[in-house]
Amino acid sequence: MxxxxxxxxxxxxxxxxxxxxxxxxxxxxxxxxxxxxxSPAGRREEAPWITLGPLSGFAIGEPRMVQFGISRPDGYLTTNSPRSVWVYRPDANNLLVYNARCTHLGCLVNYRSESASFLSPCHGGVFAASDGHVVDGPPPRPLDRLDHRMDGEVLQVQYRDFLVGVPNQVAL
Ligand code: FES
Known part of the structure; x- marks a missing residue:
């Protein structure tokens, strides 16, 4: 054929x-x-330890905001982004470090000494300074607390970002 x-x-x-x-x-x-x-973006980065300063710089009973920049890989570039935490020493033996972002939609909270609370300026969320629990407003969970440690007399925080607008703490 x-x-x-x-x-x-x-x-x-x-x-x-x-x-x-x-x-x-x-x-x-x-x-x-x-x-x-x-790729750098494909790897999950360990949260960085950020130096906040000497412990003596944080007065007992007076929360203080500390601002710093964190470097994050973004594809093959590295970006530096501003971040903020609140350091609160209720007494000589205890210290709390809060991520300063409101857990509702991420606005930075301010401290109100008259009510010992943190106020979100965006939608009226209020958090107790004592432990970060929600006192009022729409935030779905307490302020996010961060791990901290002392390096000699210097306070350091392990900074993390968290998903906002959800009831459970989800690290990003
Ligand atoms: S962002 Fe804080 S209450 Fe909405």
């Missing part, structure tokens, strides 16, 4: 197309997975 050579050629061509398509799909699926594994 005269059609046999054409069939073989067609079969060979289809086979090559199938192999090429398989290789293309493997590469298309595999490259993003490998890229995510080796």
């Amino acid at each position: 005269t059609s046999e050579p054409n069939d073989i050629t067609r079969r060979a061509l289809l086979s090559r197309v199938a192999v090429a398509l398989g290789a293309f799909l493997s590469a298309a699926l595999g490259i993003p997975v490998i890229g995510a594994a080796i």
